[in-house]
Amino acid sequence: MNNYNEVKKSFGTQAEKFASYHMSKAEYTDYLIRSIQAKGNEHALEVAAGTCICGRAVAPYVKDITCLDLTEAMLEQGKKLAKQEGIQNISFVSGNAECLPFEDETFDLVITRLSLHHFVDPEKPFREMQRVLKKGGKLVIWDMVATTEELRETNDAIETMRDNSHTRILSREEFEALFEDAFELQLEETTLVPVNLQSWMDLTSTPEDIQKDIIDKMEYDLNGGDKTGFNPYIKEGQICFDHRWLLLIGKKEN
Template structure:
């Protein structure tokens, strides 16, 4: 099974639960809106949009939004939520983020959230988003930041156990390098996002035996054993960890 098929299978299963998961909380989308600081006239594209969490949040602050994703089930959930909230300046497109069906310089604002670690060629994805962005437009990437170098392999291995569509989390340095030549990088901020381990595994319907193994690894880490890269901790009798979300906003030169 290639990675496109893995992504469609994984997110097809997640679709109904995804929008209610902690990663869509208003506090995070409010933070994003504030940092983007849209002017109101932006023609906007959300790439690998899923249920279009960012696009739906941004819609009142921009001219219009197109949400593009590979997985039909995710887009259907996004449509339902947009209709429920009476968002009218939004559209949903099934498409491949690696070959965006738009002309060069089509958009004022392009955004992707928690997507690059599902692509085998994240540089190519970034290049496509850069291509369809106008000069002077903003390219927003909001994604997980890799653990310390010595723990990256363990971190990625556990992410892949939980969801086999995962590929590799980029480091802060690798993200910044993507922007280096063609952008003025205006925002580079990391936010710690608390994650309940059990809910995180249940979102992807991780098999019970694999869940048990991940719990064992996390428990050993907490008790002073082999480090996982997650820095897990106990909270109210359950295991939690903090994902590192890195927000980058660059203006295309």
């Protein structure tokens, strides 16, 4: 079972808006670069790269980077932006994260951002990233993490209403378990990322009737009703919430 068609449809629609939506989050890619501490000689890979936001940011700090994604429209947008930015050590590959088209132990650095919550079985792409990473190399996972277990189902339901390629947000413990067997965890940090509710729904072209339903749920939460797991708040007259992003960096053991 997979959701490849939902992913392609969702991100094909998002391609142009996806890059511009995340332009305001340069501080987060700067944080990623500082955390990775690249030496400059790495052969790097970004998996489920979308428009290659991380790949384009990391490119100046590594020898070369390959960006892989399932959705051609996303990669085309990434190519366009890389050309505009004058990045020359970057390449683009259309492919499936659950079956990476690379030999074992090809890369020194593997990165994926906001991807695992789109997989029915996130262990499959994780093990593929592990496979293509060299011993001693770094695996970087940066993704949403569940807030509380009791509200995770509600949280996931709203995420799926907004984007039906969403499957399930992992808990911190589930992320740690993925790294447990073959990695030494070097970094594990949570960042709160402010999100404007309307912009978040506009990104995925969420139908108006579903938008209304989501807004109703958020407003009910704000007024003391059933909790959504988003902890919404009002900023400048608009509904906002904070996504919790968990950054994990693991060194592959010999």
